[in-house]
Amino acid sequence: MQAIIFDKFGAADVLHIGEASEPVLRPNDLLVRTRAAGVNRADLTHRRGGYGWPDFGDSTIMGLEIAGDVIAVGEHVEGYAVGDRVMGIVGGGAYAEVARIDYRMAMPIPDGLDYVHAAAITEVFVTAHEALIHLGKLQPGEKVLIHAGSGGVGGAAVQLAHATGATVFATAQASAHELVRRLGADHAIDYVNEDFAEVVERLTEQRGVDLILDFIGAPYFERNVNSLAFGGRLVQIGIMGGIENARIPLDRxxxxxxxxxxxxMKSRTQEVKHGMSRRFKERWLANFVKDGLTPVIDSVYPLAQAGVAQQRMEDGLNVGKIVLTM
Structure with a gap:
């Protein structure tokens, strides 16, 4: 099969298309003819050597989410058959024509949803649901601040928070404010020209928000804590801005x-990941219909241009998900 391979860690141009062996079917696996694969920041970390060759999960081939057609099922698989359209999170191996997925991580692709959109759902929406609902305990009527509201997970979180009945504050560049409002944000904050903590303080009459979902890390940490209402929760889901000099106001x-x-997600056990996928599927999968929940697609590239796709993400140019097609 064709797959994206690389011989050394480095910049995006180390990636090239080549031949690789098809994955071996195990008892709990589905083999899937991959039609589309989502691009995630973890893929960039893999390419740079952040995980090391032997420690990247199921496969040395990169890629964490797929959409495609089942071509074989393991002997312990329940609920799926050859020919089913499925999507889900894999332990590596998505950047290839054939991938394997634990059937407990798979989900049926909703009717009417194409492979590109299906490949852009699971990583971001499962992560957003886990952070907002399972861990963050977001309730109808609460106020939530979602950073990077026009990104993959951020955009998914804005949609889920709106669907839950929360009042949604989202940070994004001014050029993306129309998008985040369309996704369900009640208040869009320009993080380049505005201090989000001051905006939250003003709009909540100094009360603060009940929940914050943050991907940035140290540069936002103190202001996040200061922006929380009594009993508020901060869910830290990324550290894109670094970890140095994070200050915490302990009195607050x-x-x-x-x-x-x-x-x-990546460092959790398989059993925990099964639960994360199951919770999302049971709560939200039926909502991915016309005029319902939808992933934001930034751009689509053929598999052979995986390096170009990753460079777009690395340069911070994408608004929403980047998807590869086979």
Missing amino acids: LLYRHLQIIGTV
């Missing part, structure tokens, strides 16, 4: 009874 944490929760 103590007297406001705040909670700080960290989460990352």
